[in-house]
Amino acid sequence: MSTDLQLPRAARVFVAFVPLLRANGFAVAPEQTTTFLAAIKLLGPDSIEDIRQAALATLAPPPERRATFDRLFDLHFRGSETIARDDEGEDDETVRLQEEGRGDEEPLLSDEASESGLTATRTEALVERRFGVTPTMDALRRLAREAPRRLPRRRGHRRMRTRRGPFADLRRTLRDTVRSDGEILRLGHLKRRQRPRKILLLIDVSGSMKSRTEDNMKLAHALVQAAPNVEVFTFGTRLTRVTRPLRLKRREQALNAAAHLVSDWDGGTRIGDALQAFLAVPRFGGYARGAAVVIVSDGLERGEGDALRDAVAKLSRRAWRLSWLTPLATSPAFRPQTEALMAIERFVDDLVDGGSSASIVAHILALGRRRAA
Amino acid sequence: MAVRSNIVGIDSPEALEKALRAAYYLADKGLATAAYLGLALGKPLLLEGAPGVGKTEAAKAIAAVLGRRLIRLQCYEGIDASAALYEWNYPRQMLAIRQAGDESIDIYGETFLIERPMLAALRAPDSTVLLIDEIDRADQEFEAFLLEFLSDFQISIPERGTVRAAERPVVVLTSNRTRDLHEALRRRCVYHWIDYPTAEREARIIMMRASSVAEATARAVVAAVERLRREPLSKAPGIAEAVDWAEAATLLHKGGARWPDAFKRSIGVALKDEEDLHFISPRLDAMLAEATV
Numbered sequence: 001m002s003t004d005l006q007l008p009r010a011a012r013v014f015v016a017f018v019p020l021l022r023a024n025g026f027a028v029a030p031e032q033t034t035t036f037l038a039a040i041k042l043l044g045p046d047s048i049e050d051i052r053q054a055a056l057a058t059l060a061p062p063p064e065r066r067a068t069f070d071r072l073f074d075l076h077f078r079g080s081e082t083i084a085r086d087d088e089g090e091d092d093e094t095v096r097l098q099e100e101g102r103g104d105e106e107p108l109l110s111d112e113a114s115e116s117g118l119t120a121t122r123t124e125a126l127v128e129r130r131f132g133v134t135p136t137m138d139a140l141r142r143l144a145r146e147a148p149r150r151l152p153r154r155r156g157h158r159r160m161r162t163r164r165g166p167f168a169d170l171r172r173t174l175r176d177t178v179r180s181d182g183e184i185l186r187l188g189h190l191k192r193r194q195r196p197r198k199i200l201l202l203i204d205v206s207g208s209m210k211s212r213t214e215d216n217m218k219l220a221h222a223l224v225q226a227a228p229n230v231e232v233f234t235f236g237t238r239l240t241r242v243t244r245p246l247r248l249k250r251r252e253q254a255l256n257a258a259a260h261l262v263s264d265w266d267g268g269t270r271i272g273d274a275l276q277a278f279l280a281v282p283r284f285g286g287y288a289r290g291a292a293v294v295i296v297s298d299g300l301e302r303g304e305g306d307a308l309r310d311a312v313a314k315l316s317r318r319a320w321r322l323s324w325l326t327p328l329a330t331s332p333a334f335r336p337q338t339e340a341l342m343a344i345e346r347f348v349d350d351l352v353d354g355g356s357s358a359s360i361v362a363h364i365l366a367l368g369r370r371r372a373a
Numbered sequence: 374m375a376v377r378s379n380i381v382g383i384d385s386p387e388a389l390e391k392a393l394r395a396a397y398y399l400a401d402k403g404l405a406t407a408a409y410l411g412l413a414l415g416k417p418l419l420l421e422g423a424p425g426v427g428k429t430e431a432a433k434a435i436a437a438v439l440g441r442r443l444i445r446l447q448c449y450e451g452i453d454a455s456a457a458l459y460e461w462n463y464p465r466q467m468l469a470i471r472q473a474g475d476e477s478i479d480i481y482g483e484t485f486l487i488e489r490p491m492l493a494a495l496r497a498p499d500s501t502v503l504l505i506d507e508i509d510r511a512d513q514e515f516e517a518f519l520l521e522f523l524s525d526f527q528i529s530i531p532e533r534g535t536v537r538a539a540e541r542p543v544v545v546l547t548s549n550r551t552r553d554l555h556e557a558l559r560r561r562c563v564y565h566w567i568d569y570p571t572a573e574r575e576a577r578i579i580m581m582r583a584s585s586v587a588e589a590t591a592r593a594v595v596a597a598v599e600r601l602r603r604e605p606l607s608k609a610p611g612i613a614e615a616v617d618w619a620e621a622a623t624l625l626h627k628g629g630a631r632w633p634d635a636f637k638r639s640i641g642v643a644l645k646d647e648e649d650l651h652f653i654s655p656r657l658d659a660m661l662a663e664a665t666v
Contacts, residue, residue, distance in 0.1 A: 027556055027560075029560045031560060031561075032560055035414060035416065035563070038414055039410045039414065042410065042413055042414070043385075043386070043406070043410075049402075050406075053386070053402060053403055053406035053407075054406065054410065056403060056406075056407070056564075056565070057403075057406055057407035057410050057411075057563045057564060057565060058410065058563060058564075060419075060559045060560070060562075060563075060564035063421065063566040066566070156450070156451060156512075157449070157450045157451020158451045158453060158512070158514075170463035170464070171461070171463065173463070174461070174463050174466055174467060174480075177467065177470060178470065178480070182470040182471055182473075184467075229552075244553075276605040277605065279605050279607065280604070280605035280606070282423050282424060282549065282551075282608075282609070283423075283549060283550045283551045283552075285607060286549075286551040287551070287552075310652070311605075314607070314648065
């Protein structure tokens with residue numbers, strides 16, 4: 001939106017805030033800009049806080065990006081030079097959540113990636129990864145091709161017409177009856193429509209999984225593109241929701257956006273804490289309910305075993321099916337050796353090979369078949 | 374954008390905050406501003422937040438302030454137009470057709486129409502507030518349908534014609550954010566994220582809702598509940614749970630129980646999940662001791 005139109009001088013500063021937001025990856029529609037101006041006019045703001053409230057209500061930044069929004073607001077309306085980090089005073093020993101904004105943004109500052117994160121331990125190297133572009137692999141092509149047919153489905157609650165079914169279709173029956181002068185010649189039926197089941201993919205991006213991380217992220221992108229309701233999180237020493245950047249169609253762009261967001265590549269692993277953090281957010285916990293949950297991790301845990309066991313037990317009770325894919329399980333005769341995997345073995349439905357894209361894809365495509373005994 | 378005059382006597386967010394307080398709802402400045410803008414600009418109000426932060430209560434309080442009837446549409450997976458707008462009473466229609474014999478009959482008359490919440494709100498926009506509760510539970514198709522409804526405030530019933538609202542109805546939507554809503558829906562609304570209240574505000578809410586509760590008890594409960602909300606629970610206690618807990622503990626205390634014990638014995642009204650109780654129980658004593666100091 002150009003700001004040199006015939007705008008009253010007073011309005012320019014408000015309108016000019018919108019392009020700044022857009023440049024930082026906030027989606028603001030023209031309609032919202034007009035509402036924002038109307039709100040300012042209506043409130044006849046007494047203070048900068050009134051303007052902030054009006055901006056929040058009308059421009060509707062996602063809650064997880066509120067800190068960035070506030071910083072941009074201060075930058076624009078207060079001209080503040082110093083931009084406070086919002087992760088001060090955090091407890092150094094907790095796994096924190098990060099959530100993404102929109103994936104296609106140029107970061108405001110170089111430390112944007114750690115906007116809401118925090119370092120789990122000071123010694124960790126928080127490296128930002130740059131994904132290279134490699135030729136697409138057969139496994140991903142197979143996933144894209146077969147996902148629509150093979151991914152697990154469940155019965156939804158919407159109904160569709162059918163010849164035989166458990167419900168009577170009274171609407172159609174009545175219409176037919178009207179046409180045939182009140183004679184009920186045929187009773188219409190309804191059945192419940194099939195819906196794709198939710199898939200929740202949790203990817204371990206710690207140092208011990210380093211050789212697999214890039215391929216796993218590509219796979220996650222392919223899955224998000226192929227299926228309608230997939231949620232993807234990465235975990236190492238933090239938990240990061242990367243679903244949104246992975247929704248970008250172009251893989252390179254999507255993976256770069258995700259790379260910006262995740263700040264614990266190739267670091268330590270605190271699987272238990274990460275999963276506990278996941279379960280502690282009600283809506284994340286909700287993603288797991290009735291979902292096919294797929295955890296890709298070698299289970300080399302640095303944190304406490306109890307936290308991991310409890311979290312996996314909880315997840316398994318919520319999930320429709322819980323699969324743990326580890327690169328260590330290369331043969332059917334695989335027996336878990338690590339303490340973590342032994343502790344969780346009885347809670348997972350599948351403990352299978354996650355050492356190659358082909359094996360992960362094969363497992364995901366087989367999720368819809370009969371469950372493992 | 375025309376500013377509406379339908380909120381008589383409320384000419385600022387502060388005035389609305391005061392009116393809400395009179396309706397026993399303590400809104401913070403952000404919520405009061407968003408609700409005021411929604412009412413004044415004639416836009417739906419979208420409230421998002423964790424379960425139990427008082428989203429539905431806010432809608433009830435807004436209806437009370439405006440002196441209107443609240444029509445609630447509870448969303449669920451698979452909700453469709455026939456549950457939200459209108460449905461024909463098929464059995465009655467069938468019967469009427471059979472009984473009519475040779476006489477002509479209007480089987481699409483008012484007597485056969487079952488009015489659902491959205492149609493009810495369209496027909497009485499000046500005396501109702503439409504609450505569309507937990508929109509995140511509905512599916513994408515319903516969201517798209519809702520988007521259309523919220524832009525035109527009209528619906529067409531094929532057999533009867535179009536029903537248009539005489540004025541823009543007041544609409545409040547709530548979401549627990551179990552999934553991301555469509556951007557277009559967020560854009561169409563005035564948006565507010567409701568967070569858990571500050572300790573100060575929550576203590577005031579408890580005392581306002583439960584008059585038997587002493588201030589010290591309310592503060593202790595708030596401190597304990599805040600600690601609980603930081604734990605990885607499957608169902609963190611909301612405001613209603615905090616109120617119930619304070620009330621229950623007060624009741625036990627009056628019956629002779631000592632303080633920390635009264636809190637402990639009534640924990641079941643704050644935590645309603647067996648797993649959560651099991652998870653917390655080893656740490657509960659320390660938490661309560663901390664809270665009741």
